[in-house]
Amino acid sequence: MDATLRRFSLFYFAYYAALGAYTPYVGRWVDALGHGGYVVGGMLGLWYGTRILGPPAWAALSSRSTRPGEWFFAGCVLSLALFAGFVFTTSAWALLTVMALFGLFYNAVMPQFEAMTLTALGSRPERYGRLRVWGSVGFLLVAGSYGALLDVTGATRFPWLVLPLFVLLVAAAWPHRHDSPPPPDPNAMADAGHLWKRPGVRRFLLVAMLMQLGFGPFYVFFTLHLQAHGHAGAEIGALWAIGVIIEIALFWQAPKLIARFGAAPLLQLCIAVTAVRWAVVAFFADSLAVMAIAQAGHALSFAMFHACCMRLMADFFPGHRAAAGQSLLYGISGGVGGVLGAVMAAVAWESPGGGTAAFAAGAAACGLAFAIHAKNSS
Template identity: 75%
Template sequence: MPRSLWRFAAFYFWYYAALGAYTPYVGRWVDALGHGGFVIGAMLGLWYGTRVLAPPTWAALTGRSARPGEWFVAGCVATTLCFAGFLFTREAWALLGVMAVFGLFYNAVMPQFEAMTLTALGPSPEQYGRLRVWGSVGFLLVASSYGALMDYVGAEAFPWLTLPLFVAMIISAWPHRHDRPPELPGPAVADAGHLFKRPGVRRFLLVAMLMQLGFGPFYVFYTLHLQAAGHSGAAIGALWAIGVTIEIAMFWQAPRLIARFGAARLLGVCLGVSVLRWALVSGFADLFWVMALAQTTHALSFATFHACCMRLITEYFPGRRAVAGQSLLYGFSSGVGGVLGAGLAALMWERGGGGVGAFAAGAVVAAIAWLVFALRQRDVTVGTT
């Protein structure tokens, strides 16, 4: 990889290293503060809600600026300052308020950075995977080690342990202060609305949303569910590491699998495997070897599923319409699906039997997604009008 691109790899590393602390362990911290499942679910629900609002708002601001790279650095600084607010908050209303502003900035900067990365790659977009993989490495190193670290120093230290990662993110953002995103002629909003009505599109987006909804218990309560089943922080970190490691490996192999079997066929397999995964996590959380086996299915239920969605979205939304397609997918899946998934997870955690009920609900949702996908006979021809 050219030396000039290492600064991009560095930012991916630290951005996702911070995410590797936040996603697996923020629920454990909020639980240690004495709050219940509804507060934890609301925290993650706000996280996903800001993923819908933040990117287009930030894009509108930076698009009018003659120095978008400086906006990017400013966004990273604002992210860190907002996260520092967690150092001084304990009450539920304060936690949710800090979460809302923190999520707005944290979820805003990455889409801008992705655009700057593609601009820097120019005619060599195939190099993207070699840069993005450093983000997964950062997530892996932190997620696998912070469980044991929090066992040692206490879960209440989570904000102090995580803040240095955001400071490192600012430092890695500084070399990009003069970078610019591409000036692309984006499609009109009407394109997205028109293409939304094409055969197969709505069903595909519904499946993607249901899959994300089924992941809700995993993102919100997986660490707490394993902790309640008697696993140590080190063991929980190891299980997170298994999932991310297999994710990295599968992202490299997914293009070959899609070329051989087709994205639609693989998507159905991923949905079926997800049903099995959440059923295992629901019923056998006390068995480490079963949880390790379940985590290996992350290769299909997350990595391959995501790769298949990317392939199908380019078929449903070809050419310059891809931006509209990505917007719809991001909004339905990460946005609506994420918020509903966090809400379902919190409800089942509090009223449906804790982790057992929450992950059983995840399995049911994944099964519904598979059924919706299987009943797509009229939608098999992609791109028809």
């Protein structure tokens, strides 16, 4: 890999390394501060909510600038500065306020960077996977090690342990301050609105949203659920690592599998496996071996499901309409589905059933997605 592209790999590594600390362990930190499931769910709900608002607002501002790369760098600096606010906050409302501001900028910079990456690759888009995989490596290393680190330092030290990762993020963003993404397509949203009416699109987006909703308990309470069932931080970190390792492995094989079996049948399999996975996590969390097997299901629940979605999106939103389709998928699945999943998980967590109820609800959401997709395929 040449030096020009190596700097893109470094930013992916830094960005997802920070995410590898935040996603698995922010709930453990908030819980250690003495807050309940509603605050934990609110933190993750705001995380997904800002994914709806942040990227389009930031894109509108940076697209008007003659130096969009400097806007990108500024977004990374603001992400660092706002995350530092967690060091000084302990009350629920202060945490949620900092989360809302931090999420707006941290979620905004990656879509801009993705566009910058594709511009840099030019006629070699097939090399994207070799750059993006370093993001998964960064997530793997941090998610796999920070559970044990928090065991040693105490969960309340979480913000101090994550701050160096955001310093690395800013350092990795510095070489890109003069890069520029391609100009936005002014007809993107008009295309999205038109293609929304195409046969199969709304049903597909509903299935994707329900799958993301089903992931709500996993992203919000998986660490706390395992902790409640007696697993140590090192074991929890290892379980997160298993999921990412197998995710990386299957991403490399996904194109061959889709070419052989087809995206729609594989998508149906992924949904079924995910429903079973959450049911297993709900009722067998005491067993480390069973949880390891459940985490191996991440290969289908996340990696193959995502690859199949991208293949189907290419059919639903061909050519120059791809950007419009991605905006719909990002907003409806990752945004709306993420917010609803966090809310559902928090309500279930605070019920008498606790983690069992939360993951059973996730399994039910995926079961509904399975039924909707099966009806569409019949």
